[in-house]
Amino acid sequence: MRQLLPTHDRDKCAAYLPVVADKMGRRSVIFATLALMLSLCGLARGQVSATKVSAAEIAALSRRQILHSISRGVNYLLKHEKPGRFWETGSPSDDYWGGQTSLALYALLEVGQTTGDARLEPDSPKIAPALRFLKAITPKATYVASLELSALTVYPSGGPLYRLAVRRCTQYILQAQHADGAYHYTWDGRKPNENLPNDWDNSNSQYGVLGAWAAIQAGMEVPGIFWLRAEKHWRSCQSPDGGWSYHGGGSTRAMTAAGLASLFLVDQYVHSGVHLHPKPDMDIAHGIAWMGAHLKTDRNLYYLYGLERVGLASGLKRIGKTDWYRQGAGEIIDAQDPVSGGWSGYVLGAPSEAVPTSYALLFLTRGLNPVVFNKLQYDGPWDARPRDDANISQWISNVFEQPLNWRIVNIGSDPRHWLAAPILLITGHGDPHFSAGDVAKLKTFVNDGGTIFSNADGGDAVFTRAIARVAQRVSAGRYSLKRLPPENPIYSVQFHLPSNIGLMGMSNGLRLLWVHSPTDLGAAWQSNDLSAHHGLYAFKTAANVYFYATGKRRVTRKLHPLAMPTAVGPPVQTIRLALVRYKGGDNPEPMSWPFERDFMRVRCQAHLVASPVELGSLDAAQTPVAFMAGKDDFEIHWQVEEHIRRYLRSGGTLFMAAVGGSAKFMRAARRFVGETFPGANLEPISLPDKIFAGRTVGSIKLTKVHFRRRWLRTHPQATAPDLWGIRRHGRWVVIVSPADVIAGMTGLHTWNINGYTSQSARAVVADVLLYAGGSKQALKVSVKPTPIAPGQSPGSDSGTRSSPKPVSQSQPAAPRAIDLR
Structure with a gap:
């Protein structure tokens, strides 16, 4: 008009x-x-x-x-x-x-x-x-x-x-x-x-x-x-x-x-x-x-x-x-x-x-244009350098010809909205005096896949000590801020930085949840100081945090919802999953299973119920599939091994995954399998195995999957799921993934993770769970494959953490041939 x-x-x-x-x-x-x-x-x-x-x-x-x-x-x-x-x-x-x-x-x-x-x-x-x-x-x-x-x-x-x-x-x-x-x-x-x-x-x-x-x-x-x-x-x-x-x-x-x-x-x-x-x-x-x-x-x-x-x-x-x-x-x-x-x-x-x-x-x-650094507004000197975030974003935009924006978020706002950007920037001096509610919001942001980057204005030691305490509270005492060694990828992911910058970080073993600079980088950001020494390194450090948190991929998250859409119609089946607790076990990303649950509810019309169970208490009648993850070596008592054999003979399936593609965990997993099944060796589960054939209710027919760059360094031709297993009486009773699926289920794109891309991880896990714990009734609906663009999840707008669109029908979802990125 x-x-x-x-x-x-x-x-x-x-x-x-x-x-x-x-x-x-x-x-x-x-x-x-x-x-x-x-x-x-x-x-x-x-x-x-x-x-x-x-x-x-x-x-x-x-x-x-x-x-x-x-x-x-x-x-x-x-x-x-x-x-x-x-x-x-x-x-x-x-x-x-x-x-x-x-x-x-x-x-x-x-x-x-x-x-x-x-x-x-x-x-x-x-x-x-x-x-x-x-x-x-x-x-x-x-x-x-x-x-x-x-x-x-x-x-x-x-x-x-x-x-x-x-x-x-x-x-x-x-x-x-x-x-x-x-x-x-x-x-x-x-x-x-x-x-x-x-x-x-x-x-x-x-x-x-x-x-x-x-x-x-x-x-x-x-x-x-x-x-x-x-x-x-x-x-x-x-x-x-x-x-x-x-x-x-x-x-x-x-x-x-x-x-x-x-x-x-x-x-x-x-x-x-x-x-x-x-x-x-x-x-x-x-x-x-x-x-x-x-x-x-x-x-x-x-x-x-x-x-x-x-x-x-x-x-x-x-x-x-x-x-x-x-x-x-x-x-x-x-x-x-x-x-x-x-x-x-x-x-x-x-x-x-x-x-x-x-x-x-x-x-x-x-x-x-996407926002990369959200700057946190709180009751304190958060804005002593009002142009720091703007100048960082402009410099990265200019150098890499990728237009970026910045934004201010208030500590009183919903932390789910902070995830419009992958990084939360916190600056200040003195103790910010974050309340328990503030810490809970920071925890939500980190657990949902965000990365926190903090800077001590003026190199203030009081601020650094306060941030260290807050970081430990965010991780519920599991992790703490430590001086990052020179070999940490934060020093080299894009620019090679001198280790005397002295960055600190808090890692969950899979990724850095928090990066902190006890030296004052913000002064150079505020004054736009691009001098050859400290000033330029301040901007390069911010750029490295950006590339680390985004996995060196183009960010296109603006206006993308992070929450899963509501599924239409009731679920057609329920998958009961045991999240195995054992000495040495670890799932560093607590939101991995909630995200996978929502993915399966929308994409597979399956209701996933996951509950923690001790390894020695598994019951196939209650939880027909058990998930066991870790990143370190582990030992299983012989009595527990006997219980696991009974669990598997009773129809249970054990799904094991190496967090971050950990070689230590894989060595322990192979030893555990050899002790549980003397004389048996893990064998590859190759396409077109029935796990990925789309023959079970709600499953996804996989023709190709995609891995992250680090995995492709040692597996340059990998296009099929990398799963290994033990077969008994015609079915896989133990399934092991050497490639990380935890980061993928959470939707992380962090650099240096050794495993599947996000959408491939979610699909592989969904198919394994549906194979092991879902209905065995074969679907008799024949549909044409739905093509999926590179970097795109089924029903999403682009390769971000946004989730598939809801299935509109109430009957079981038909299998689709998907080239998952």
């Missing part, structure tokens, strides 16, 4: 335009109309008539829906690209020539970085000619210079034409800035930094600041005086109510977003000092408060792009009470043209639909 501009705003714009045209003395009145109307009129005021998207639709919004919308928008822009003119609609003599192409390229290149769409690579047939066109433009307007820099710096190329174009745009941005830090539409190129107290507006002024930031990303030098002027302007023109206006008058949402986004950038270069106590920017605080009280995520795409910049710069998921990204994305998708895939209108006076479509894509794409 196209928006309607109220009469009084149309009249105000119409009255103002001749004045602007006269002052500019240019032929670009059409684009001036666009810029002025989007800033002064409906976009600044957020007045758009549109059908409201329901709260239920917003809550149900998925990553898949957003990516589909993005894809349709990209197709629209590529379809409307014109040879030689690309997305321009004016004349080469216009001041704003190149502006629409800059905006469209900026959006398309951002989408390409996020989605990996090969059509949007800088050297692709669709993008490369447009980039060459852009590099030849000499900007004559603030919007053009800023947007051209934004587009060119998505993929910095470093070639001579690139450097020349960046230099021209940077020169415009630096010299067109007024003496008081403001900007207007154009600059005549004669007198730099003029004193023009009346010829300014906050729409152009925000794009001037954004252009300077983009220039720095391209390697250009922006002098400190630029940021001091910008700070003077934005602080001096803030309204008493905390908001900003276009050029005097009442505060508006679009211009308040402009003021906040600009001050966040200003603070990064003017107020990057290192402190131990928070020094909040009260102008930003007042602006956020105004925005929270007046925020609406309507369909003004210019305003929404500004709102997105505020949300990402602040690390806030909610501004006021509104989840700004989810609400805004819902409105944008609902406004998308169902036929063309573009957005028509929603930027008043836009010369083409490329403008609103580009703004829509920027909002959807940049806000969708």
